[in-house]
Amino acid sequence: MKIVHQLKHSGELCFIDSSGNMDRENCRVFLLLTHSCAGGLPLGILLCQSEDEQTIAQGLEQLRQVVGEKGFAGRGHEWPQLVITDDCRAERGALGKAFPKATLLLCSFHKQFGARQEGIHAVAARYEKFLRYLDRLYARRECWALSYRGSFLTRGNNTNNCAEAAMRVLKDNILQRTKAFNLPQLFDLLTSRLETYYEARIVDVALGHWESFQRAKFLPQDGNIAALRIQQIEVKKFVVKGSTQTYDVDMDLELCSCPAGQTGAPCKHQAAVVKHYSCLSHSFLPINPEMRAELMKLTSDWHS
Ligand SMILES: [Zn+2]
Known part of the structure; x- marks a missing residue:
C-alpha cells in the first residue's frame, strides 16, 4: 500500500x-x-x-x-x-x-x-x-x-x-x-x-461505478459559477468572484479563502475551477480524464 x-x-x-x-x-x-x-x-x-x-x-x-x-x-x-x-x-x-x-x-x-x-x-x-x-x-x-x-x-x-x-x-x-x-x-x-x-x-x-457517486460531498458543486467570474492569476492560482466577495483559490494546495475551503474541504469555488479549467483535485470525485488517470495511478503500482 x-x-x-x-x-x-x-x-x-x-x-x-x-x-x-x-x-x-x-x-x-x-x-x-x-x-x-x-x-x-x-x-x-x-x-x-x-x-x-x-x-x-x-x-x-x-x-x-x-x-x-x-x-x-x-x-x-x-x-x-x-x-x-x-x-x-x-x-x-x-x-x-x-x-x-x-x-x-x-x-x-x-x-x-x-x-x-x-x-x-x-x-x-x-x-x-x-x-x-x-x-x-x-x-x-x-x-x-x-x-x-x-x-x-x-x-x-x-x-x-x-x-x-x-x-x-x-x-x-x-x-x-x-x-x-x-x-x-x-x-x-x-x-x-x-x-x-x-x-x-x-x-x-x-470509472464512476461507485455508489458514493451519489454522495453530494464529493461531487463538484460549482453553484453555477460562470467561467467569466474566475480569473487565473498563476498556473494553479485563481480568484473567484462570489456573490458578495472574491475568494482566492490555490489548486496546488487545494485550498480556498472561503470559510469551508480554508480547512482544505471541497467548496463551490474549487469545484468551479475544476470544472472550467480541468484542474486536478483529490477532494472531488473525478469528472475529467485527467482526474480518472490520477486515481488509476494509485492502483498501477499498488504491489510495489
Ligand atoms: Zn471556496
Missing part, C-alpha cells in the same frame, strides 16, 4: 482506529488511513498482541521504517501534520512519543457523545467528580472543539468516521464476521484481500 503514501493528503491527515478480537489470540488491529475522494485509503496496519502504549509506539516506529523517508508524502520522518484519533490514552501516548511533531486531534463525534454520556453518569454519581471531569475536558478543548479547528488542514473531516468505516470493511468484507484462525492467517488476509478490495474500489471510483 506504499503507493497511497504518494498522495499529497497522506502527508496532511491521518485517521487511526483500532479493534480487538480479530483472531483466536485476541490480536488487535490498528488501521491508519488518509482522506481521498474514494473514502479512506490505508496508509498502514499494525497488528499487536498487546495494546499498551509501548507496543503501539514500537509498531508505529516499525511502520515509519517500512515506509521510509518518502512515506506520508515525503514526511516519513515527521509523520502527517494532523492525526485524528478516538480518545484512547495508550494510542495517543504512543503517537505523541513516536511523532512529537504531529498535531493530535480527537474525533469530535466521539468526544461530544462521550462527554454527554459520561457527564450524565458523573452528575448522578458525584458532583465534584463531574466538575473535575469538565475541567479536564476544557483543558483539552483544542483537541476536540470544532471552534479551534479553523487553522487546521482537516479538509472538512472532524471525525474518525472514515477509519471506522474501514474497520467495518475489514470485519464485514474481509473477515466476513468471523475471527481469523491465528496471526499468520490474519496477516495473510490483510495483505491479500484487503489490498484487492481497495484496488477494486479505486478503479470503481475512477
Whole structure:
C-alpha cells in the first residue's frame, strides 16, 4: 500500500482506529488511513498482541521504517501534520512519543457523545467528580472543539468516521464476521484481500461505478459559477468572484479563502475551477480524464 503514501493528503491527515478480537489470540488491529475522494485509503496496519502504549509506539516506529523517508508524502520522518484519533490514552501516548511533531486531534463525534454520556453518569454519581471531569475536558478543548479547528488542514473531516468505516470493511468484507484462525492467517488476509478490495474500489471510483457517486460531498458543486467570474492569476492560482466577495483559490494546495475551503474541504469555488479549467483535485470525485488517470495511478503500482 506504499503507493497511497504518494498522495499529497497522506502527508496532511491521518485517521487511526483500532479493534480487538480479530483472531483466536485476541490480536488487535490498528488501521491508519488518509482522506481521498474514494473514502479512506490505508496508509498502514499494525497488528499487536498487546495494546499498551509501548507496543503501539514500537509498531508505529516499525511502520515509519517500512515506509521510509518518502512515506506520508515525503514526511516519513515527521509523520502527517494532523492525526485524528478516538480518545484512547495508550494510542495517543504512543503517537505523541513516536511523532512529537504531529498535531493530535480527537474525533469530535466521539468526544461530544462521550462527554454527554459520561457527564450524565458523573452528575448522578458525584458532583465534584463531574466538575473535575469538565475541567479536564476544557483543558483539552483544542483537541476536540470544532471552534479551534479553523487553522487546521482537516479538509472538512472532524471525525474518525472514515477509519471506522474501514474497520467495518475489514470485519464485514474481509473477515466476513468471523475471527481469523491465528496471526499468520490474519496477516495473510490483510495483505491479500484487503489490498484487492481497495484496488477494486479505486478503479470503481475512477470509472464512476461507485455508489458514493451519489454522495453530494464529493461531487463538484460549482453553484453555477460562470467561467467569466474566475480569473487565473498563476498556473494553479485563481480568484473567484462570489456573490458578495472574491475568494482566492490555490489548486496546488487545494485550498480556498472561503470559510469551508480554508480547512482544505471541497467548496463551490474549487469545484468551479475544476470544472472550467480541468484542474486536478483529490477532494472531488473525478469528472475529467485527467482526474480518472490520477486515481488509476494509485492502483498501477499498488504491489510495489
Ligand atoms: Zn471556496
